[in-house]
Amino acid sequence: MIELVDVWKAFGPKQVLAGMALRVERGETFVIIGRNGIGKTVTFKHILGLLRPDKGQVLVGDQDITRLSEAELIVVRDKFGMVFQGSALLNWLSVADNVALPLRERTRLTRKEIERRVAEKLELMGLQHAGHLYPPECSGGMKKRAAVARAIVRDPEIILYDEPTAGLDPIMANTVNDLIIELRQKLQITSMVVTHDMASAYRIADRVAMMSGGKLIETGTPEQIRNSRNPTVRQFIEGRSDEPVEAGRPV
Amino acid sequence: MAPDNAARSWGRPERQAHLIERIGEAILRTTEAFGLDAILLFRTVLWFRSIPRKFGEIVRQMSLCGVMSFPVVVLVSIFSGAVLALQGGLTLRAYGIEARIGSVVAASMVCEMGPIMTAIALAGRVGSAMAAELGTMRVSEEIDALEAMSIDPVRFLVMPRFVAMLVMCPVLTAFSDLIGIFGGAVVGYYQIGVSYTAYFDNAYRSIVLVDMNSSMIKAVVFGGLIAVIGCGRGMRAQSSAEGVGRATKEAVVVSFILIIVFNYLITSITQHFY
Numbered sequence: 001m002i003e004l005v006d007v008w009k010a011f012g013p014k015q016v017l018a019g020m021a022l023r024v025e026r027g028e029t030f031v032i033i034g035r036n037g038i039g040k041t042v043t044f045k046h047i048l049g050l051l052r053p054d055k056g057q058v059l060v061g062d063q064d065i066t067r068l069s070e071a072e073l074i075v076v077r078d079k080f081g082m083v084f085q086g087s088a089l090l091n092w093l094s095v096a097d098n099v100a101l102p103l104r105e106r107t108r109l110t111r112k113e114i115e116r117r118v119a120e121k122l123e124l125m126g127l128q129h130a131g132h133l134y135p136p137e138c139s140g141g142m143k144k145r146a147a148v149a150r151a152i153v154r155d156p157e158i159i160l161y162d163e164p165t166a167g168l169d170p171i172m173a174n175t176v177n178d179l180i181i182e183l184r185q186k187l188q189i190t191s192m193v194v195t196h197d198m199a200s201a202y203r204i205a206d207r208v209a210m211m212s213g214g215k216l217i218e219t220g221t222p223e224q225i226r227n228s229r230n231p232t233v234r235q236f237i238e239g240r241s242d243e244p245v246e247a248g249r250p251v
Numbered sequence: 252m253a254p255d256n257a258a259r260s261w262g263r264p265e266r267q268a269h270l271i272e273r274i275g276e277a278i279l280r281t282t283e284a285f286g287l288d289a290i291l292l293f294r295t296v297l298w299f300r301s302i303p304r305k306f307g308e309i310v311r312q313m314s315l316c317g318v319m320s321f322p323v324v325v326l327v328s329i330f331s332g333a334v335l336a337l338q339g340g341l342t343l344r345a346y347g348i349e350a351r352i353g354s355v356v357a358a359s360m361v362c363e364m365g366p367i368m369t370a371i372a373l374a375g376r377v378g379s380a381m382a383a384e385l386g387t388m389r390v391s392e393e394i395d396a397l398e399a400m401s402i403d404p405v406r407f408l409v410m411p412r413f414v415a416m417l418v419m420c421p422v423l424t425a426f427s428d429l430i431g432i433f434g435g436a437v438v439g440y441y442q443i444g445v446s447y448t449a450y451f452d453n454a455y456r457s458i459v460l461v462d463m464n465s466s467m468i469k470a471v472v473f474g475g476l477i478a479v480i481g482c483g484r485g486m487r488a489q490s491s492a493e494g495v496g497r498a499t500k501e502a503v504v505v506s507f508i509l510i511i512v513f514n515y516l517i518t519s520i521t522q523h524f525y
Contacts, residue, residue: 045395048398048399050395050398074401077401080399082396082399082400084392084399085392086391086392088391089393090388101400101402102400102401102402105400105402105407106400106402
């Protein structure tokens with residue numbers, strides 16, 4: 001379970017999170033939608049303990065991670081896998097070495113065991129023949145799948161996806177969506193997804209939340225969000241630019 | 252604005268306050284940057300215990316920082332030695348002691364020119380590359396990804412570069428000293444008319460262990476400085492192309508300044524002790 005309780009965070013004069021509150025249940029796929037620069041990625045960084053809030057609590061399980069030391073946070077982060085928007089693969093390592101990285105750096109597994117786990121995850125992502133390639137030689141879709149393979153190689157309890165379908169063609173975007181659904185079904189992983197892609201949100205989410213003004217302004221099932229009467233939500237999901245834009249405005 | 256008006260305008264209290272505020276901000280920013288560099292240095296040294304596990308990466312960095320920089324260092328050193336021989340030779344010829352040019356070149360190369368020219372070549376080539384590489388990794392969220400995987404970027408990225416520079420900077424400096432002395436010999440022979448035997452005889456006799464120690468101490472300190480400044484500025488780069496450019500420029504400028512300052516300090520200290 002992940003819970004944010006009245007979280008506030010400012011960078012200089014810019015208030016990014018202002019009373020952010022959410023609760024994600026175990027095994028759930030929770031999607032956050034919202035405009036660019038609204039604080040979605042900052043929310044993820046708070047959940048990972050990479051940023052500390054100015055005020056409020058971030059609970060992972062029963063633990064308030066805002067009170068933990070850096071050493072204790074490392075143990076908490078081991079529960080997570082994260083897929084970054086631009087995949088964030090290290091260019092000087094092959095795809096297989098990128099996937100093996102968390103195992104080599106954070107475990108004492110034997111080389112053979114690491115190779116076995118990497119091969120297993122690469123196969124799950126359909127990358128069994130691409131392990132020797134380097135990120136610059138891969139397509140956007142391959143990089144994204146490699147990033148997912150790296151995120152799940154340590155069998156995390158929770159995966160955070162930052163714009164998983166951004167920059168992908170519709171077919172590849174659907175492949176990534178299928179992947180997220182498949183991971184939840186196969187591995188019972190709790191997922192949090194940040195996206196602008198409404199088709200993707202409706203397809204993968206158990207619940208969708210709209211973020212605006214530093215907090216969630218509406219949360220519901222995909223169907224409830226689709227039928228929302230909130231004007232900010234309606235404007236975002238319909239992509240209308242014909243009326244004053246409220247979301248994304250500096251708070 | 253007329254000169255009188257301009258002078259009056261600068262004299263206004265609000266202008267003076269604004270100027271003092273900007274100077275204060277610059278001092279605070281610089282102090283903060285050096286403080287963060289010092290913390291990075293401390294954290295890097297703490298990770299020395301991981302040297303055996305990161306040995307492969309250290310060797311890779313030694314190749315990138317050292318071996319690939321060798322041609323630049325060779326060029327810089329040859330011409331440093333050559334210009335020392337030419338300038339010194341012409342001066343000494345006026346006193347009829349041009350045969351001593353070997354002493355002048357060898358002492359200058361080992362004490363000052365070798366370490367400084369190598370460090371400046373490395374700051375320009377390696378320090379800037381470190382800042383650009385780590386800055387780009389910051390922009391493309393690769394450093395965030397390492398942190399999200401509980402991998403300390405200081406251990407994974409900075410320590411191997413730092414250790415590689417600690418090793419390769421002295422090695423390249425030693426080569427630079429030798430190559431500079433050879434460069435001086437060629438100029439001494441063809442332009443000043445000093446035989447190779449006289450040149451190398453004087454050169455050999457003028458180099459003392461103290462100078463070589465000082466040269467190596469400088470090389471180790473400069474190597475560490477270049478790595479910490481390059482990596483630190485890169486890791487703290489703002490997430491934009493402009494931010495990476497600024498970090499790269501800062502890494503080179505700050506390294507140059509620190510190399511000159513520390514060169515003076517180390518020379519003073521070694522002279523004092525020996």
